Amino acid sequence: MSATRHRALGGGVNHVLDYLRRMQAENPSFFYAIQGDNDHTGGSIFWADATSRMNYAYFGDTVIFDTTYRTNRYRVPFASFTGLNHHGQPVLFGCALILNDSEASFAWLFQTWLHAMSDRRPISITTDPDRLIQMAVTQVLPETRLRFNRWSIFKETQEKLAHIYQSQPTFEIEFKKCVNETETINEFEPSWVLLLERYFVMDNEWLQSMYNARQQWVPAYMRDTFFGDFSITERNIGLNSFFEGFVNASTTIQMLIKQYEKAVASWHEKELKSDYDTTNTSPVLKTPSPMEKQAANLYTRRIFMKFQEELVETLANPATKIDDSGTVATYRVAKFGEEHKAHTVNFTSFEMKANCSCQMFEHSGIICRHILAVFRAKNVLTLPSQYVLKRWTRNAKIGDMQDEHATELPNNSRESLTDRSNTLRQEAIKYVEEGAKSIHIYNVAMDALQEALKKVSSAKNQSPVSAEDGALSNGRNQELHAAGDTETVACQSARGSHQSAFYFY
Secondary structure (H helix, E strand, C coil), rough: CHHHHHHHHHHHHHHHHHHHHHHHHHHHEEEEEEECCCCCCCCCEEEEEEHEEEEEEHHCCEEEECCCHHCCCCCEEEEEEEEEEECCCEEEEEEEECCCCCCHHHHHHHHHHHCCCCCCCEEEEEECHHHHHHHHHHHHHHHHHCECCCHHHHHHHHCCCCHHHHHHHHHHHHHHHHHHHHCHHHHHHHHHHHHHCCCCCCCCHHHHHHHHCHCCCHHHHCCCCCCHHHHHHHHCCCCCCCCCCCCCCCCCCHHHHHHHHHHHHHHHHHHHHHHHHHHHHHCCCCCCCCCHHHHHEEEEEHHHHHHHHHHHHHHHHHHHEEECCCCCCEEEECCCCCCCCCCCEECCCCEEEEECCCCCCHHCCCHHHHHHEEEEECCCCCCCCHHCCCHHHHHCCCCCCCCCCCCCCCCCCCCCHHHHHHHHHHHHHHHHHCCCCCHHHHHHHHHHHHHHHHHHHHHHHCCCCCHHHHHHHHHHHHHHHHCCCCEEEEEEEEEEEEEEEEEEE
């Protein structure tokens, strides 16, 4: 399959490779890798520029892997890793040409992407519902929460059940309502059964298979995990939002790089505009609450608007205390006239901590109206720091890169050599980007670097390396020296079978 696809793309693959080599020569932080044999004709290609790698350090908590080319019959097998920046805009984490659709090929791609991102695993990843991709994610990112894109499932359901959609026009409406509007598992389960009984599709194989996979696409099962969604239906769209309008089914391999650069430039311009609007204009405040003013100064404009919407809704969602154990108070919060849709909030005054049955904060990183209603009842005037995710603030890309979801990320101890190496590598990328902006800054950066090297050498002589760190350091030696090579060959193991991978730094 890979040879056939490579022949179909013709010399365009070499055009892409020439571009990647040129970019890497211009910026050592540009990363690309080729899967396959020495002639580079059989395997997939992955690349990520310095900006993508930096963006991942700030916004890599949730990832979208887009393979629209597989469902929309693109001429070019172009895939991308994206996420959400502090304005809620798509942000790029890397791209790939997938010349071989196989589990091993996807596993290589995820391993290579993870390597380029300093082995920092995301909390969650959203993909199209695909068995090969699912197996690769399970293998490479076993602790990352996998979610299937609902838009893809709805689209495929419409195709699989075309006869029902035509004969029963209300089925689609009720099907989407069952999925999108049930907030808890206890609501979804009986609603699903009722839907199947009403339309006499209890034995439909497609719907049964979708039910079996419900924990990976039905929102009620995903609320306890961060995906960066602002609402139930917000991410009910295709996955190609970053390249939408730039790369499509008619894009040729010869056009790809030009369109890729246009998309990158377009989104960079949009981010700069959003940065400017956030910094230089003031939002209209709708309440006299000090918390609203605090949030306006903390969040980017779009995120503040979402917070403001939740804050204003507290006026119509009173909190009623229903239990108090002394340390934890339980509140019932419901909108006037909609008491049957009440939510439960548990609040600990001493720690200023609250959790809500809607789990909006866990899912989106933005505090919900129900907790805000309890804060209002308890006269909490400012937003506790634990409810402000730095990734949503105007200072998201300023200062140290922090893991706000530390308890959710695996192997997150800052004491390990791997984490220290990753942190230094990310800081080094920032240093290179800033230090190369002008001759003057470059000279200052080089002087500072030489001074820093002297201090590190001095500290090294004074502080003996532990046996564990020494062993680990020797194990990483080849990888760290690879940064200075033109080509480095490294063996990657995918389910027991070795594949050669060519990394370029």
